[in-house]
Amino acid sequence: MHKILSFYEFCDLDVDKVTKNKKKIFETSKNNSILGTIILSIEGINGTVSGSSDSIDILNQLMKDLGYKCNIKFSVSEKKPFKRLKVKIQKEIVTFMNLGKSAKNTGTFIAPEDWDDFISNEDIKLIDVRNFYETVIGKFPKSIDPNTETFTDFIDYIDKELSANKDQKIAMYCTGGIRCEKASSYMKDIGFNNIFQLEGGIINYLNKVEEKKGSWDGECFVFDERVSLKYNSEIGNYELCHGCRNPIDEEDKRSIYFEEGVSCPNCINVRSDEQNEKSRQRQAQINFTRNKKNSL
Template sequence: MAIYKFASLPDAEALKAPLAAFCCSGGIKGTLILAPEGINGTVAGSPDAIDALAEFLFVSGPFGDRLVGAETKYSFAEEAPFLRMKVRLKPEIVTLRAPEADPSKRVGTYVEPEDWNELIDRNDVVLVDTRNDYEVGLGTFQRALDPKTASFVEFKDYVAKNLDSARDKKVAMFCTGGIRCEKASSYLLSQGFEEVFHLKGGILKYLEVTPKEESRFAGECFVFDERVSVGHGLELGSATLCRACRHPLTEADRDHKDFAEGLSCPYCAGDTAKHEAAAERQHQMDLAKKRGTAHLGDAVKEIAARAKAEKIARAEESRARNSEG
């Protein structure tokens, strides 16, 4: 279960222990972030355990009804994707460091994926990608503005320097799954922007439900797991990760003169420390291959292939479950 919701949780510290205890008692693993502004994270367990967790979060647990209506997505895997359970306390579930942005009180207008094309095709709408530069580099919506941020906290500076509430009357924003642009829309409203829109469910939901021939999204969407990127229909993308700096790489990046498999890429070409660490990792992989055993990092492609097959085989079951929520 992947979940997020902006909600007033001033008792987040007190909620940590009972939430962690409940998850551990049911064999659930993963990471959940609690903050005074809400909850965010992904966990995995048996179907019965996840059902029990949903009951705990939305009905019977110490949260009361504060998490009702949370953005919740279910998916399936043959093997447990996480090694341990962690409940973390943080000041924010999405770090912007702008107290005036409070999505639990005010956000922009949600736009369903089915209505997104009509909105962004309008000439009077300014379209902004709220993700970081390395994510935008893999793919984005046509004519979307790229803030070129290295982290979300820089988004405030981008707004101050490039957007004008008096000039930009309609602003539409999007992100990977919906959470980041939800906070961004709240921030813009606090800065005097009157008509602010954001894509409900983010790029992932858009790619899932929008026919490829009707799509305005060009490229692939970066995801924060072993798949690296996905395309239309959430099919496994072609991007890989540099094992030295963890930057996502396109086919063009892998053709660059500074790319060396497992060792370096165009984005870390001058970082000797990263290259030495990557070289040692590659050495261990080579040794494991000679011994006939699998190195931890050697399983990434196999895991991604299994994830893709599992996604196809159980897509309808996931959609049915999500539609019930």
Template sequence: MEFVIATFYRFVELSNYYDMKNRLAGFCKNIGLKGTILLAEEGINSTISGTKSAIDDFFRFLDLDDRLCNLKWQKTYASFQPFGKMKVRLKKEIVTLGVSDLSPSLKGEYIEPENWDDFISSPDVYVIDTRNEYEIKLGKFSNAINPNTQNFRDFPKWAEFWMQDKSKNKSKIAMYCTGGVRCEKSTTYMKSLGFKQVYHLKGGIINYLAKKQNSNNTWQGECFVFDDRVAVSNSLLPSDEIKCISCAQKVTTDELKSVPHGQVICYHCKS
């Protein structure tokens, strides 16, 4: 059986997000979806998985709400259900940066996947990976800066330190993440610090691999995902190329399902 995994987000005012929880959770469970939906006053952020017909039904359901209609979503596939249950959670932020009063309208400019490789090859562009250290260990764009953060809340502190070199204010900044939500919020934060030329990869790594298939080998490694797949390959299928961080031997799919946040250690090294 093939499962479709849908990843999506939208920054939009949802003043009644508390009231949306039970309705969304009930609908998802009734059609057999599993995954996580985060709701906040600033919008929605989600990865869900199910049959193609169930995913189609879900987005038709969202289309009934003018604030959530015509959502762009990233599609990947797996031969197994990568989520154990369906969760709808209420949050202060749909991705937690920990900085209040950021206006979504301040966000940077999108770079389409088709133009990304050329854009980041320019010597006057700083490429910043906005993901966590354990994600970056599995894969990154070759020339990207690693902020060495353990969670997204660490990013503002790193950015403030990094910008102490005032010459960087005149440079272009290109940011990316897995599906687009973290890099979009990061661009908003960077612009609030005074950076003018801030850009981000539209749809994140997932959209890039879907559109470009890493044709220029700019992306190196695997893309970490927050479910039982652990990571996906250039073809966006569950990866079979992840190696143990201790002995560098390949780790099996069953082993991957038991590892926490990218700390990939094989059974032999654990024992």
């Protein structure tokens, strides 16, 4: 069983401190066989990692010792969520064109237990901050999908679709909460007055609200080998198309446009013949290695 730790915190640090923290976090993670991705910046830290229960506890304690006070979420999985360890320094812990810097001016947090009652109010505009390929497999009913390809696209959506009325009540949600903190900070910085967000994101909601009482419809896309999660962080029914990295289900796999490791109905008319051929060669190597292991 793999223990999973998801965490982030916005805080102000100097470059020297960030560099030293990276070295300590990488060494501790490597020595304890922890896998996943951790991003450090002068504006904070963001990551999701997995390992044994003891190793994850060691890393969590190290981050506390380094002075981080992260928003953390634990879960477990029988499936190995990550294949490698990456610890890196970037300009931002979540890319947003340096807007909403350090998320110091966030919207009002709504607890998962209060979320459904809150968004049922008729004067609330509910917005999904995630990208379009995440929203297609699950969402809160009646939420607005901005149809973005990247998080930075959400800036244009704010400026073009929402800025005309900065007094409207807007409730936002994303996977773990970090994108909403950045977006809500930017929105308040430019004059929005009534911004609310789901505390801890969809993952927190799915872990704290009973399925029979919750309004969430579908599954939640996650950026690791699990692909999607259901209530109580149970692994969902989706896989990734390794051609376009979009989630696919059994119906997609039955399509004439599905080719393992190459294409799916989402990308059959998007990728070039050259891209498909490269993917086809890569899949052939994977199949060869897989068959060789099975024959041993």
